[in-house]
Amino acid sequence: MTVSDSVSPTSASGPISPGGPASAADAHAAVAAAVEFVAAHQCSDGSIPEAPGGKLDPWDHVECAMALDAGGRTAEAERAYRWLRDVQHDDGSFWAAYRDGTPHDRTKDANIGSYLAVGVWHHYMVTGGGRFLRELWPAVRGAIEFALELQAEHGGIYWARDERGGIWKDCLIAGSSSVRAAIVCGERIAGLLGEPQAARWRERRLRLDATLRGREGEFGWSWEPKARFAMDWYYPVLCGVIGGRDARRRLDSRRVRFVRPGLGCRCNDDRPWVTVAESCELAITLDAIDRAAAGKQLLAWQLGHQEPDGGLRMGTAPGWGAWPEHERPSWTAAVLVLAADALYDLSPGGGLFRSLQDA
Secondary structure: OOOOOOOOOOOOOOOOOOOOOHHHHHHHHHHHHHHHHHHHHHHOOOOOOOOOEEOHHHHHHHHHHHHHHHOHHHHHHHHHHHHHHOOOOOOOOOOEEOOOOOOOOOOHHHHHOOOHHHHHHHHHHHHHHHHHHHHHOOOOOOOHHHHHHOOOOOOOOOEEOOOOEEEEOOOOOHHHHHHHHHHHHHHHHHHHHOOOHHHHHHHHHHHHHHHHHOOHOOOOOOOOOOOOOOHHHHHHHHHHOOOHHHHHHHHHHHHHHEEEEEOOOEEEEOOOOOHHHHHHHHHHHHHOOOHHHHHHHHHHHHOOOOOOOOOOOEEEOOOOEEEOOOOOOOOHHHHHHHHHHHHHHHOOOHHHHHHOOOO
16 A cells, blocks of 8 residues: 555554545634744744744744745744844854744754745745845845855765854755755746856756765764654655655655554654654645645644644654643644645645645
8 A cells, every 4th residue: 555545544553543634624724723823923023933932943933934924924924034034144054043032052054044945935936026035035045055065075965064164974864855945946036036046056956866866875874874764754755856756656665664544654763753743744745746635634633633722732642642741833833834735725835845846
């Protein structure tokens, strides 16, 4: 059975009644509540921490801004992007985390910073306006250039620079795939604005594509294998570098390791917990390769975890219930919005990840 087929109503933990795919009405209602939840986390300066007074990761912050755009909150999304622009370093990078506007993790992560390009392109898809695209262009250009400075000879993207400028020479599959999506969006922004970077960025991105498709052995932490993480499984498909028959084969090959019927996608294949974020991202991935029915099934399982104010726990595990008990990150609600938008085309940005397959 493939991941596109009807999911079995049984699992290793016993019988499950997973129910059918979410309806469009269910998706609309869930998105409205989740967007309100994300908006309630936005600070007066435009930043969106994971919780009041909590940490802000620039990648997660962009995801929250995308959810605001998908939910029609354009002004709030623009405030979020302007906040990120204003904390950007001269070299185009960002700190890996902030708390109350101050650095919390002084690592400069290529993946975290470059994702700004994905958010800004998504904003353009939703609004159709070029003014904001031009306004954010210098920040997008800087973020992409910083990531490309960390491109290894074999084409992969080194993870990060430390506070002293030293390079962390590990190329992660999920991180490099995300950078790939950012470069594609950067190419599109540059092309639309008539900027000269588009051709050079495409050349560098094609080198990255070739490595991700054919030489995964170049990737991975030197001290910890990453294949047990679901993101390493589906991110090359989500970000468009692997498509068509190869994408379907890749997802099918590890489905039983990660997908728990009636619950969703495990974060790690050697741990019991199923996480909303990975489940929603996998749902978007399935939609991008024309397996929307399976994606809607995954989304339906996640909607069951949504609380009345629109928030969601990070995940669940058989016999444990919701987990962790007290954590409901803004970005978990945000990715639910993006999954519903992708599967039901609730906004003009719903086709973003499908479009990455065409790069």
